[in-house]
Amino acid sequence: MTEILRVDPDNPERALIARAAECLRNGGLVAFPTETVYGLGANALDRAAIERLFAAKERPASDPLIVHIASIDEAAFLVTGIPDAARRLAARFWPGPLTMVLRRSAQVPSVVSAGLQTVAIRVPSHPVARAVIENARVPVAAPSANLFSRPSPTRASHVLADLDGRIDLIVDGGATDVGLESTVVDLSGDSPSVLRPGAVDIEALRDLLPGITQHSMDPVASAMRSPGMLARHYSPRTPLILHPGERDAALRALLRDAQQRLERGESVAVLAYTEDVTELRSLPVQLVQLGSERDVPAVASRLYAALREGDQLGASAMLVRNISAGHPLSAAIQDRLRRAAAR
Ligand code: TXA
Ligand code: MG
Numbered sequence: 001m002t003e004i005l006r007v008d009p010d011n012p013e014r015a016l017i018a019r020a021a022e023c024l025r026n027g028g029l030v031a032f033p034t035e036t037v038y039g040l041g042a043n044a045l046d047r048a049a050i051e052r053l054f055a056a057k058e059r060p061a062s063d064p065l066i067v068h069i070a071s072i073d074e075a076a077f078l079v080t081g082i083p084d085a086a087r088r089l090a091a092r093f094w095p096g097p098l099t100m101v102l103r104r105s106a107q108v109p110s111v112v113s114a115g116l117q118t119v120a121i122r123v124p125s126h127p128v129a130r131a132v133i134e135n136a137r138v139p140v141a142a143p144s145a146n147l148f149s150r151p152s153p154t155r156a157s158h159v160l161a162d163l164d165g166r167i168d169l170i171v172d173g174g175a176t177d178v179g180l181e182s183t184v185v186d187l188s189g190d191s192p193s194v195l196r197p198g199a200v201d202i203e204a205l206r207d208l209l210p211g212i213t214q215h216s217m218d219p220v221a222s223a224m225r226s227p228g229m230l231a232r233h234y235s236p237r238t239p240l241i242l243h244p245g246e247r248d249a250a251l252r253a254l255l256r257d258a259q260q261r262l263e264r265g266e267s268v269a270v271l272a273y274t275e276d277v278t279e280l281r282s283l284p285v286q287l288v289q290l291g292s293e294r295d296v297p298a299v300a301s302r303l304y305a306a307l308r309e310g311d312q313l314g315a316s317a318m319l320v321r322n323i324s325a326g327h328p329l330s331a332a333i334q335d336r337l338r339r340a341a342a343r
């Protein structure tokens with residue numbers, strides 16, 4: 001049975017946090033909110049707990065986990081050394097939605113890192129995540145709390161839909177804020193690179209690390225560098241069709257695509273920006289609102305919930321146009337939509 005503990009997201013009740021922390025220390029699996037998405041936590045130093053975690057998510061053993069800690073001081077135990085670049089990034093962006101890949105120490109079981117010589121580390125900022133990690137007094141490995149390849153969970157109900165009966169506890173602290181997973185930066189080699197775009201965008205990183213590069217955003221190439229970055233990821237079960245490019249042309253292509261599908265007798269759902277709703281209403285499609293394209297953080301925050309809602313409609317296909325560039329979060333949204341649409 002999976003138990004749900006409702007907590008105050010800003011000021012989580014100590015007794016409830018103590019129960020979640022104890023469960024983690026005893027080898028349990030505990031989902032909790034972070035500022036990005038819900039994570040599924042397990043004691044990173046407990047090999048059996050980590051193996052249960054992989055099994056619960058149906059996650060392949062080749063996909064490494066992020067270890068969550070309360071402060072950079074706790075990283076010393078997990079890595080062979082903290083490079084200067086990591087200290088500078090930590091000072092600016094931790095706690096927050098940034099993950100750093102560093103060289104793994106012998107203390108970290110290799111299952112955590114899928115056998116790699118590196119380990120990914122993050123200090124989250126969400127008060128509930130912080131309280132759980134501090135009270136657990138162990139490093140907490142926490143992948144997103146979804147079934148493998150499904151959209152990441154941004155609410156406790158998403159976690160329950162995927163993992164009910166497979167995990168011990170869900171700490172329900174309401175909806176997450178950012179809604180997309182953390183930026184992953186590789187600092188384990190000679191030159192830093194961004195493996196996964198997120199809320200800390202490459203321009204902000206370049207401020208501190210001028211030489212940083214964006215690792216290929218091509219879904220297949222990125223899967224080779226960062227094993228978890230599979231081309232097909234975050235996917236709804238309904239086929240998602242992505243129309244890329246500039247707004248007007250993309251919307252025209254999407255409307256044409258919808259029209260053709262309707263003529264073939266298919267039912268069509270569309271993930272729609274507010275700005276597109278009037279034109280989309282000219283067709284008998286089911287709309288799932290993404291929010292205004294001008295409010296990019298709101299779209300990011302709603303994206304995974306929208307993918308899950310769209311999936312509930314039972315349509316033969318779900319259409320979406322990719323968000324325009326220009327906001328620090330645009331690249332991350334574009335990346336997730338490309339992966340969700342990859343077959
Ligand atoms: O925002 C987040 O990062 C969320 C919350 C819960 O913290 N966690 C999350 O974890 O998204 P997960 O497991 O769904 O994604 C972690 C990804 C892996 O799939 C992989 O791409 C990358 O981080 N990663 C982890 N360890 C790595 C390593 N040693 N080298 C390269 N990439 C790594
Ligand atoms: Mg994930």
